[in-house]
Amino acid sequence: MRLLEVDGVRYRHAAAAPEAIAGASLAVAGGEVVGLIGPNAAGKSTLARLCCGLLAAQQGSVSLRGARVDKLSRRERARRVAFLPQHPPHDLSFTAREVALMGRAPHLGLWSLEGPNDLTRATAALAEVDALDLADRPVSQLSGGERQRVFLARAFAQEASLLVLDEPTAALDLAHQVLLVSALRRRAREGGGALLVLHDLALAGAACDRVVLLHRGRVVAEGAPAEVLRSAILSPVYGTEVEVVANPATGQPLVAPRIQR
């Protein structure tokens, strides 16, 4: 069964505003890491929010594991999809461990008290993103990349089958980007799935099974990285000359804009 199925979704932020999403469809199956790419204001973050039920589609439908997202209870929805926003809050006085434990919220009872099992899972999630040594530090004192890893741990601790991550690597150094991708691949092997909003097209080419290119609220290309990440497709959408070469070591597409100096 598909973890996520988006079918003909349309969305406007306000009645008078232009359509942010103008009839988009995509799917994420178990075992898949899918990249959502596109230029600024293409609608990537809006579409990510629609996938998590944080925004309600005005037309079309979004389903999580076969159930319409608007028919699910909030808690059940949070057990099916975990969301990492592009800008996690930075002024929290909670510690990294407490933030990771917040990911357990959809699994807790009336008084929201976590048990030993929840503590174990939060600790494991922190370890997965190399944030265990930050566990007892307040999030407000962490660097941008450290904070990003803590919020990734929170999303992992949620144990939803689908992860929707908005720019998960933006603040991460190379080693931690590699670590994150291998964690996502490991989850995919166990049947999980991920939808990643990415600006780094080389990373999209290396990390994803499929890439979805969004432009002005529409899906304009979709397929394996080598099919979508092509100069003839990317250049008109991004509005600049884009060159793609194969990585000599891996064969994966390497994408770079041509910059005149």
Added chain:
Amino acid sequence: MNRSAAARAALAVAVLVPVVVLAAAVGLSTGAGALSLRDALRGQEPDATVLFRLRLPRVLLAAEVGAALSVAGVALQALLRNPLADPFVFGLSGGAAIGTAIVTVASGSAVGVAATYGAAFLGLLPAQLAAMAGAMAAALLVFTLGRARGQLEPSRALLVGVVFNSFASALVLSVEAVLRPDQMQAVSLWLAGTLGYEAMPLLAGAGVALLAPALVLIALAGRLNLLALGDEGAAALGVDVGRTRLLAFFAASAAVGIAVAFTGLVGFVGLIVPHAVRLLTGPDHRVVLPASALGGAAFLVLADALARVLFRGLGAEPPVGAVTAIVGAPLFVLLMRSRR
């Protein structure tokens, strides 16, 4: 600190219960005259009356009001994502003041008579009923005007509350112009926050009534934590943000309304107690809420004892609200500056 929230809450309660007991002992042994505990327990007069009719109700009242204001402060600070919010910030003080002022003016008229009967039914004074009604009316008004897209919008509600409080104080000033000097003194004492002597059954009733909002807030504590992630972050974790805010707002308002009915406007308790508690326990509301209830109870009992001791020689005592502010303001600055 790899302990579960339940364990940390239990630890905080275990530490604070003896503090409350100690504060109560201080409160019970402080007063105008010497008191023999042994005589009082044996039923010997006047010691028995002083202990059971005067000091015990007074300590109980202070504990209940201190706990209510602190818990409400925690909840409203979580709603506003601002640790400097005060329980009265949403217009509740203004509403309570208007209620009291109107009933004081109207004491002879039909409104006053109706209030007298209504209050007598609940075992309260007319001014107390009016204060509670005024506070709750203000909460409703702020809630109605502070909504956007069907949801309580904390920043909007805050603005409405602040504006309403100014409006209310102007109204009360105008009303005071027509009051007799003795009425005026009663109103201004009440505005400053004064602990009186209430009957035990009424205090028991208030305690039970306060339990409801306290339990609602403690059940919401986990969700109040998630609100710190922002509305979207909380919603993504399964929180019904609108309903959580609504419940927290009205539970806190109810607690403040009950407190205000008995003591008027006791400032600083709801600000300084949660702040001090957070310094010790961290920001987790599942720990902060029960700890603030106990801390608030101890704080107001001690402040009241201090008010009685300080002015013993003069045969008078300042309103407890003045003491909480005089002690609270410098303490607050001190705590704030020691934070790093």
